[in-house]
Amino acid sequence: MNVPMILKGVGLLAVLIFPALGFSDYVLHIAISILIWGFIYTGWSIMGRFGLVSLGHGAFMGIGAYVVTMLWNHAGITPWIGIPVAVVVSGAVAIFIGFPCFRFRITGHYFALVTLALSEVVRLLIVALRDTTGGSLGVTPRSELTPEVAVSFYAMQFADKTVWFYLIVVIWLGGLLIWRAVDRSMLRYAMEAISQEDDAAASLGVHVTRAKLTVTVISAAMTAVGGAVYGQYQLYINPETTSGIAISLQIVFAVIAGGMFVQLGPTMGAVITLLLTETLRQTVGHDVYGLDVMVYGAMLVLFIIYMPRGVLGWITEVWSRRQEPRPTGTVKPQPGE
Amino acid sequence: MSAMLQVRDLTKKFGGFTAVDRIEFDLNEGEILGLIGPNGSGKSTTFNLIAGALTPTAGSITLEGRDITGLAPTQVCHKGIARTYQIPRPFRKLTVLENVAVAAYYGANQLISRDEAWRLAEDALELTQLSSDPRARVDGLGAAGLKKLELARALATQPRLLLADESLGGLDEKEMDQAADMLSDIRRERGITIIWVEHIMGVLMRVVDRCVVLDHGEIIAAGLPQDVAHDPKVIEVYLGSDAEALQTQVAGRVAGSA
Amino acid sequence: MEFSITDPFLWETVIQGLLFGGVLALLSLGLNIIFGVIDVVWICYAELIMIGMYAIYFLYADYGVPLPLAFIAGILTVALLGAALHHFIIRPILHTEPINQLLVTGGVLFFLQGFATLVFSVEFRNLGVSFGSFAAGDMFFPISRMLAFAVSLVAVVVLWLFLKRTFLGTAIRAISQDREIMPLMGVSPQKIYLVTSALGGGLAGLGACLLVLLYDIHPAIGLTFGPITFMVCVLGGLGNMIGGFIAAFIFAEFIALGGFYAEVEWGYVMAFVFFIVMMFIRPQGIMGSKS
Amino acid sequence: AAEPIRIGVIYDFTGPFAAGGSTAAAVGTEIAVELINERGGVGGHKIVTIVADAQSKAEVAINEATRLLDQEKVDLLMGVYSSAHCVPMAQKVDAQKKFLWANVCVSSAVFKDKNLKYVFRGQVHSDQFGWASCTFLNEYSKAKLGIEPKDLKVAIIHEDGPYGSGVASGNEENCKKYGMQIVQNEGYSATAPDLSSLVTKLRRAQPDVILHTGYNPDITLFLRQAKEQGLKWRALIGHGAGYGQIDKLKAAFGKDSDYIFNVDPVAAQLLDPKTLASGLGDLTAEMVKRYKAKTGATEVPPHTSMGFNQSWIFFTDVLPRAIAKHGGYSPDALRLSALETDIPVGGTIQGYGVKFDPPGSKMAGQNSRSSPVVMQYVDGQTKIVWPTAIQTMDPVMPLPAGNSYAR
């Protein structure tokens, strides 16, 4: 039992009893949003931490949200089936776009910009296919809720935010576990190796394309689940809020702010960015229009310059520096940062 | 006995330029073959072709009777061929041990446990005399250390054939001798067959069984070190005035071993 | 819709596409030179253009500065802004992961958008200057776009000569290949970077001069050009100015002909899909040389 | 004094919608609140507003609605500019049994088949925009253009956002109904940098009338490219949003902005006060005065009237009755009161009356008496040309020679 473990335990307990603390629905709403986004950001960081900086996750989120809602609205298929379908679709798209990218060694800025185009294509498609998707007006999953029916498990619709909260806590914890599994796997070393010297990694037996595709598909699938859950929770999706460049950038920035090399970094990113935007909008935003966006931009700049590993990355760095000299003995490296 | 590796008619063109021109050679199991030649004569390109990093324009490569021409680097590795890079390419974000462990885990042709991978990695580090601080970052290794790391990683994949590209570059003369001894040891103890590219003739000639000399992508000479050292063509394009010293040295070796 | 080579509307579309390509080409120039030299993508590039447009607008519309002077001032403003962007924001993180440099300019993007909202308000502004158009039979070609086309042609030639012929230009090309040894040549890398940033900024300013004639100015104008400019640069091979130049025309034709044969909306979808497909066929860009 | 009534007011003050009329509408609402409070509030209650910026983003709009209701404990919500915000917000608020009084957003989708109980809108809806322009054309085509409606060639172009596509589908449906020939129907992104191929196609299709819905930047771009590429028409009918901002069009196009039609809820100051209930003329004058004082603008856009008028209806009709008759201003009281609203045509400053569709009907909650008007810009003046009963000028059609766009 070490200090970080204790902190994590206490943190988890705090999360679990959170709804019982009597906060208003708004606070609960923000908490739920943080967890959904935290999950999505965690999904992004699974590939982002290895230098696969995707600006295209808006596409996967859009696919998740729209596939599930379209299946429900047009075919009456429950989201419980819709979500796996969305995962498969987004995984397929990830492979479709990822395979050539990785085969042809599209990395760095190029990869970022190709994926940026992908997220834009998905957004444009949703808009252009307005007869099916509802276009940029967005669409609401057909509601099963009435004043009498507060819970429709079949439709994955719940009037009570507390239900949502726990459902999403489970999903979020699942995301963290996936993150950890990847972190502790040999795949992580392979990806680190690839991100440095992909030729050398290949000649040492690492299936470069396969390894990259694996993390990409995991990441895309998580994002799609996030998008689907987001749509179910908000009971409304539109192309701007679930896909396109803006969302993709939002995802990247939040992860950078929180720290993508630490398990809880992406969640931290969600906490920081959501609280920051909410606070800024409610304080300066109402008096001086534009100032909040300005401050937000400036904070991002400062984060990247002074805390390139994110807030949590920075904290753990300071922490581990204080723990110096590092214990020796076991030769096996401790996974994780 | 049929040769372990057979290279036939191997050709590589870059645009209009022919870097490797219809070369052919055989390699017997347990041999150390020296691949030498002037700068730009196609040595590294040949390695890249065998290791799958480049696809041949023509020709074939056969390992232990199976055609491996045009396989991807990963597949070639799994067939038992490992290579080092002339300019070291360490994974800078990983520790020394992790660098080698990746190779051990993924380089193995079958699924091995992670513990097994760590063990193989430690083993390879020991063999290359790198085991002093396996948890160090590779940045601290220095030129000689990086060369050793290249070897350690290659060995961790449990190859039967090792392609070593200028493993001595940047070492001082004493370190060179040590490294050369290491290659002989590897061959003797593990039975690993080696092709070795090097410009430091004094050291290379001491260790190799045979030499192949490339110039402008073509083989201009092949044979025992003492024959190659006397070959006028090789002297002209490659050895220059070093030839004399080399001839006496090689002669000494032949005499010594006889 | 039938295809007919004699259809004057088809020809008009093709030529309009060409002219629009000129606009895109001009926009991509600055971004490309920055990437080619400093290896940084300025995500906020279109926002720099926006600031330039505002500068020109206010000088001309509010202070009565003659248009040519306002143009020069606009170019200088953005050049200065480009240099400042590099000096204060890019330089401190030049040694860190390349993607950080891309993202930091994303922060600047938000900052500049917020800044414009705060200072210039969300109002749409329009210079109200029109140069009319040139009629060839039944086809009409806007002079402002022809101007953009001509300016980008001249700019690319001048830039090319500058990079090929002068010492400074050679140094600018050299520094992207080996940053560390530049001091050994007696070159101060910082100075080159600053000059390049200013040059890239100045080219953005030049873009602003033309855009201000064509579009309304508002804080979100960057959305209109940002993504498409990046696509053009990548398609041409990041940092490859000639490639970017050609890519601009290909892209514009896709938009124009796609819009002509299908719908405007689908024209853009097709252009983006084409982009993605091209990345797989020629990942290094149509003219890129990096392997 | 009685407790103040807290109202959460949501508009877009930043992002693309802000200048598209949202800010102007917000000022209208602000003026209405000021006036009411100066008159001592409603039933002794002062009105307190908590204003929120939706930043032109749906997610923010939802967050703000939740915050205002839960955190700020407002009694009801009001405002909302964008239809993309209205749709989800209406549903959420209704599900929570909270009250939303929508002021500006027009999409029919907000109400259509949703059977909302606590959401009401006095504003016209998008189907009516589409209906108004086609009906206007149907009435005047033969007389003014000498073309039978069934021979009239119309082109529908629109930005592909919720607003543009909503209006356009109304256009399509109604013009088809009148038998007109729709030679082109196409959407484009409001941020598109180039519309030349659209212009080229329109030149080829040669429509008599273009029905256009868009925001400011794309309208300017379209008109500029149309002019430069020699696109001609007999009439151009815009539908609110960007076309509601005549001063912007005038700044960009000068005299060429003359004779453009615009379908919109009327800007109150344009109506002849004599056609309205007594006192409304003075009210409009006061609104105009205050708007100019607050913003320094010379033109008062229609959005100000929308923001003002809906608020005013609420403060002077729904709210007092709820307090007096239904025992307060709980969502249920407000709802009951709203369902009783019955203002005849001519009873509001924008001319239309108010009667909400009852629960169970297709558009439950929508004002069935609202209607837009068709206006025309002449020499920087805005004239009402339709409905004929309240017109202040006979429509000028076709476009007179001399205008750059005239055939």
Next chain:
Amino acid sequence: MLELRDVATGYGSFQALFGVSLEVKAGEAVAVIGPNGAGKTSLLRVISKVIELKGGHISMEGVSLDDVPAHQVIELGIAHVPEHRRLFPRLTVEENLKMGAYMQAARERYRERLDFVYELFPRLKERRHQLAGTMSGGEQQMCALGRGLMSGPKLLLLDEPSAGLAPVIVQQVFDLVRRIRQEGYTVLIVEQNIQQVLKVVDRAYLLEVGRIKMSGAAQELLENDEVRRAYIGL
């Protein structure tokens, strides 16, 4: 001509040189030899100020270099041909040479110097429009030397010019160094190839772990037992 007194330098917290003093007289050729990682490259780098001078003093012809920024060192007549040649691979040979003449004073005599270098290395003239990155190792080394000469330096710093080259080319490179000497240049050269370099230079310093271990005439070091045992093998 060049004088170093108690020079210290390093990378971050790592110290590479500890109080190194040495001297190069006008017209001399001096070698610095030593094992891997001894700090030879660092020594040349600190002279051209590519890395920070952390202690001691450097002067060139009596002018202190202590506070001169890296890109101005060349103006004092010091040209540094770096380790691994470091040509600009996607510039042509001639453009590489042009970069060598970047500084203001050299630009004025650009033509003249170019002719001189081409005369010295006719091969370069032949290949002047070829991209530097596509040339053979030996040709690249010529180009790197030529680039160093373009600024018209008084002192040439050469860092392992023979590394990674085929034996014949190594001999050519040492021939080049000899020729450059004959043209009257002062040379400070760092080499691993001790036997060869000591045949070319007048004097040499032996550097070990950041300190000068020994110095003397070239012939002296070549015959020194310790040097022979530690570095020449055999």
